[in-house]
Amino acid sequence: MNVTLTMAWRNLWRNGRRTWLTIAAMIFTNVLLVFLISLQLGMYDTMIENSLRAFSGQMQVQREGYLDEPRMRETIAGSSAITAMLREQLGIESITQRAQGFALASSQERSFGIQLIGVEPAYEPLVSSLPGLLGEGRWLSDSNAEEIVLGRVLARNLQVQLGDEITLLGSGADGSFAAGLATVVGILDTGLPDADRSIAQLPLGTFQSIFSMPDQAHALVFEFPDLNQVPARKSQVETLLSKKQLLAQFQLAVHDWDALQPGLRQAIMSDMVSAWFMYGILIIVVSLSVMNTQLMSVLERTREFGIMLALGIKPGRLGRLVLLETLIMSLLGMFIGIFIGYLLVAWFAHTGFTFAGMAEAAAKYNMDEYMYPQASLLSLFWGPGTVFIGGMLAAIYPALKLQRMHPIEAMRAV
Known part of the structure; x- marks a missing residue:
C-alpha cells in the first residue's frame, strides 16, 4: 500500500498544473457550497423566527x-x-x-x-x-x-x-x-x-x-x-x-x-430541494472535470500501464492506483475548501451579509438588514462531502478502462 500511495502521489505531480487546476475547481466549489448552505440555513432560522414571532410563537x-x-x-x-x-x-x-x-x-x-x-x-x-x-x-x-x-x-x-x-x-x-x-x-x-x-x-x-x-x-x-x-x-x-x-x-x-405551522417546514424543504438542484449542476460539472483529468492521465500513461501489465501487475491494482490518485485530489480539495469556507462563514457570521436594497426591505418587515450564515457540521461537510463522492464516482470510468487494457496493444501506443 505504501508503494501504491507513493506512486499515486508522484503521478499526480507529473502534470502539476493540471492537478492544481482540478483541485482549485474543487476548492472553489466547496467554498461556494459551504458559504451558500451556511447562508441558507441561517436564512431559514431567520425566516422561521420572523414567522413565529409575527403569528404563532x-x-x-x-x-x-x-x-x-x-x-x-x-x-x-x-x-x-x-x-x-x-x-x-x-x-x-x-x-x-x-x-x-x-x-x-x-x-x-x-x-x-x-x-x-x-x-x-x-x-x-x-x-x-x-x-x-x-x-x-x-x-x-x-x-x-x-x-x-x-x-x-x-x-x-x-x-x-x-x-x-x-x-x-x-x-x-x-x-x-x-x-x-x-x-x-x-x-x-x-x-x-x-x-x-x-x-x-x-x-x-x-x-x-x-x-x-x-x-x-x-x-x-x-x-x-x-x-x-x-x-x-x-x-x-x-x-x-x-x-x-x-x-x-x-x-x-x-x-x-x-x-x-406545519406548512413552514414544508416550505423550507421545498426551497432546499430547489437550491440543491442548482448545487447538483455545479457538482456534476466539477465531477466531469475530475473524470476528464483522470481520463487524460490514464491515456497519457497507456504505454506505461501496458509495460506494468506485461510485468504481471494485475489490472485491478492499476485501477486502485487511479482511484487513490482521485482520493488524494478529492481530500485536498475538500479539506482546503472546508477550511477556507469556514473562515468565510465565520467572518460573515460576525459582520453579517447584505446587498443593495436589503435595508429598505428589512425595515419594512421589522427585520435585520443583515443575514448571518450559520456554521455547523452539516453546512461545512454536506456540500464538500457530496463533491467528494461525486469526484470518486467520476474516477470509476477511467479506472474501468484499465480493466479492458491489453498489454501488447497498450505498449504499442504512442
Whole structure:
C-alpha cells in the first residue's frame, strides 16, 4: 500500500498544473457550497423566527383539540395563574396569554366580519414582532382599555382612522350575546396584504369582558432566546403541568412550532430541494472535470500501464492506483475548501451579509438588514462531502478502462 500511495502521489505531480487546476475547481466549489448552505440555513432560522414571532410563537399551551378545531368555548380556565406559574418556574417573562374570536366590526361607514385577538399589552411585545410594525398611532396601553389595533388594509376597508370608534358584535364563550366598543389607537403595517387585511387586536381584559371569558384564554404563547430550546422546554412545560395536575384537569396540550405551522417546514424543504438542484449542476460539472483529468492521465500513461501489465501487475491494482490518485485530489480539495469556507462563514457570521436594497426591505418587515450564515457540521461537510463522492464516482470510468487494457496493444501506443 505504501508503494501504491507513493506512486499515486508522484503521478499526480507529473502534470502539476493540471492537478492544481482540478483541485482549485474543487476548492472553489466547496467554498461556494459551504458559504451558500451556511447562508441558507441561517436564512431559514431567520425566516422561521420572523414567522413565529409575527403569528404563532415558538410554542403554545392549548386545550386538547383546539388546534384542529378552534372553538370559542375551548378555553383555559385560570389562565393568568397558570401563566404566572410558568413564568416563575421557567425563569422567563416571554410568555403571554391570547384569546381569539369572531365578531362583526362596524364603523360609521361599513361593517365587516373579522377575527379578533385578545393580547396582554405588557407581554405581547416580548413574544410578537407586531407591536414593532405600527405604521400609525401607538400600541395598546392597558389590559382593560377599550382600544383596538387594526391592520392597514382592514382599517381602510372599515374606513376608520386613529380615534374612531368601532362597534363589535359577536357570540360569547358561554353562548351569550357579545357587544362592545373599541377606539382605534394604532394601525399596523406589516407589508403583508393578507395579514394587514385580517389583524385586529385588543387588550385581553377587554376581550374577556366582551366575550364573557373571565380569567380565560385560548392559548399561552411562548418565546425562547433560541429556537433549539423548544424541544427541551416543551418537555419541561409538560412535566410542570403534569406535576400541578393541570394537563389532565383542564385537558391541556403543548404544541411546538412545527405543529402550529406545519406548512413552514414544508416550505423550507421545498426551497432546499430547489437550491440543491442548482448545487447538483455545479457538482456534476466539477465531477466531469475530475473524470476528464483522470481520463487524460490514464491515456497519457497507456504505454506505461501496458509495460506494468506485461510485468504481471494485475489490472485491478492499476485501477486502485487511479482511484487513490482521485482520493488524494478529492481530500485536498475538500479539506482546503472546508477550511477556507469556514473562515468565510465565520467572518460573515460576525459582520453579517447584505446587498443593495436589503435595508429598505428589512425595515419594512421589522427585520435585520443583515443575514448571518450559520456554521455547523452539516453546512461545512454536506456540500464538500457530496463533491467528494461525486469526484470518486467520476474516477470509476477511467479506472474501468484499465480493466479492458491489453498489454501488447497498450505498449504499442504512442
